Amino acid sequence: MAPTGLLAGAKARILDVATATPPHSYSQTDVLDLYGITDPRIRSLFTNSAIERRNLTIPPADPATGGPRTETQGELLAKHRESGISMGVEALEACLKRLGASVDDVGYLMCVTSTGFLTPGFSARIIREMGLPRTCSRADIVGMGCNAGLNALTGVTGWASAHPGRLAIMLCVEACSAAYVFDDTMRSAVVNSLFGDGAAAVAVRADEQGGGAEGAVGSAGGEGPQILKFSSLLIPEALDAMRYDWDDAQGKFSFFLDRDVPYVVGANAEQVVDTLLAGTGVRRTDVAQWIVHSGGKKVIDSVMVNLGLTRHDLRHTVSVLRDHGNLSSGSFLFSYRRLLDEGVVRPGDYCVLMTMGPGSTIETALVRWDMDGCERQ
Missing domain, CATH: 3.40.47.10 (Thiolase/Chalcone synthase)
Incomplete structure (x- = not known):
């Protein structure tokens, strides 16, 4: 368990948040029909999930079956990379725009994902894609799952508190479409009925004592x-x-x-x-x-x-x-x-x-x- 008491040192703040999803949204019935799923147990699982729509990256149709083509693990990893970078860049750009900040203001980037494995990870790829400073500190949290956003926020808060006035970003990038297995088991159906694709960026900065330094983003504190x-x-x-x-x-x-x-x-x-x-x-x-x-x-x-x-x-x-x-x-x-x-x-x-x-x-x-x-x- 974490120790009691409030965080010491400069108080970090959540400045703003922005999100992004892939362009295509599907109802639960859309997904069932696309994959030709007729099993009443699986259809009931999808339609009684309290989920109406999800943004997904579904592969093109297979001419032989008429349904979406079965993807190899290599193709799923490519989807994880390409869709993840696209969503991640969109979310981070939107977050910086909301702040009135530029890529040059970012001092730290921590990326979070559990839908694939890349080396180098999303942090290096997004720094290159967006032209963030080469001196930007970075880290990747991979495979921790749905709780990982707050695990990462802990680390981002620590960096921000140690560097008052500097802008730190946490970016969650989850291309869940790249983590699906399609078969006729209820195990797979539970997962396939639940997850969607999306990315979210959160900006954090610690207050500077006595006001903001020259070049700090936004107003002081x-x-x-x-x-x-x-x-x-x-x-x-x-x-x-x-x-x-x-x-x-x-x-x-x-x-x-x-x-x-x-x-x-x-x-x-x-x-x-x-x-x-x-x-x-x-x-x-x-x-x-x-x-x-x-x-x-x-x-x-x-x-x-x-x-x-x-x-x-x-x-x-x-x-x-x-x-x-x-x-x-x-x-x-x-x-x-x-x-x-x-x-x-x-x-x-x-x-x-x-x-x-x-x-x-x-x-x-x-x-x-x-x-x-x-x-x-």
């Missing part, structure tokens, strides 16, 4: 909520409940979700939130906003029940699942963007961010808006 604390919980007895491993029968990597995942997450959600709030003087009832990973209908319901939340509390989590499916590590940032667009955040509001994924792991963060932060976003 005040842009967005302060990041106050992180807390993690590893559930080792559920280590195999979510995994991405090699499927000999298919000759590809394949994702697996245990049917008990929602209950494992829900049963442990209260403990990690209580640890997050311990030593802060913040009670659970003081938290005005909740941003939870759109892990699936049962996961959302389980978290809601165990934390005593309402459908309104998780409205953005639910709506992102409905419109995009599970976007893996970037899901919570899509919900965060919707919260900002809603314009309801008030000075003094606390917000809990929560992600969960393989390990099994639950990650949380506590942030707080001040007057300037509300006006900025």
